[in-house]
Amino acid sequence: MSLSIVLAHNLAKKLTDIRKSKKIDYLRPDGKSQVTVEYHNGTPEKVTAVVIATQHSEDTELEQIRKDVIEKVIKPVCGDWITDETKYYVNGTGKFVIGGPAGDTGLTGRKIIVDTYGGHGAHGGGCFSGKDPSKVDRCGAYVARYVAKNIVAADLADKCEVQLAYCIGVADPLSVLVECGGTNKIPEEKMYERKY
Numbered sequence: 001m002s003l004s005i006v007l008a009h010n011l012a013k014k015l016t017d018i019r020k021s022k023k024i025d026y027l028r029p030d031g032k033s034q035v036t037v038e039y040h041n042g043t044p045e046k047v048t049a050v051v052i053a054t055q056h057s058e059d060t061e062l063e064q065i066r067k068d069v070i071e072k073v074i075k076p077v078c079g080d081w082i083t084d085e086t087k088y089y090v091n092g093t094g095k096f097v098i099g100g101p102a103g104d105t106g107l108t109g110r111k112i113i114v115d116t117y118g119g120h121g122a123h124g125g126g127c128f129s130g131k132d133p134s135k136v137d138r139c140g141a142y143v144a145r146y147v148a149k150n151i152v153a154a155d156l157a158d159k160c161e162v163q164l165a166y167c168i169g170v171a172d173p174l175s176v177l178v179e180c181g182g183t184n185k186i187p188e189e190k191m192y193e194r195k196y
Helices: 003-021 062-081 136-153 188-192
Strands: 027-040 043-056 082-090 161-165 175-179
Touching (some): 003 027, 043 062, 062 082, 136 161
Antiparallel strands (some): 027 043
16 A cells, blocks of 8 residues: 555544543544655655544634644654655644534545546545535546646647645645556656646
8 A cells, every 4th residue: 555545544543542542632533634645756755744634622722633633643653754844734624523424424435436437537535426616525626637638638648647635724735646657748747837
């Protein structure tokens, strides 16, 4: 498995362990983790961003949550891969008091194969159907499709998949990947260059 998914799984486990042990007594059961890793020539070099969303009791201050999660969850799990440039996003939208199905419902899983061309396109588990367009797992996927379609239409590659990773509450993607499966006619790195 990739380092990013191993670290994300370990963060979720650490978050659960800390909650169950009451080392952070205000944590509640709902939580999510995401890790962005920078690779060079297929080898992981460093963690560039860590996202943790954790449900908590209503009376807890966001600054306390961020401090505790960075020190007691993120650093013990990702310590060897963290640099001074690593960005931390803990509860990016602020309060996360209502969790579980009452706080986040949709049709994930029901139409995801349709949404991803029969499973041909890779995805992180989010679903487009039943969500309003402001949700990044819907609008971000639409933008990625648009970019990939135009790369092929411009004859820069015969096939293309664009992957974006987001943190809720953060406008810019944490990671962008362009994969052309060796069909590209220019280096994939050139496709990342912005032209204004």
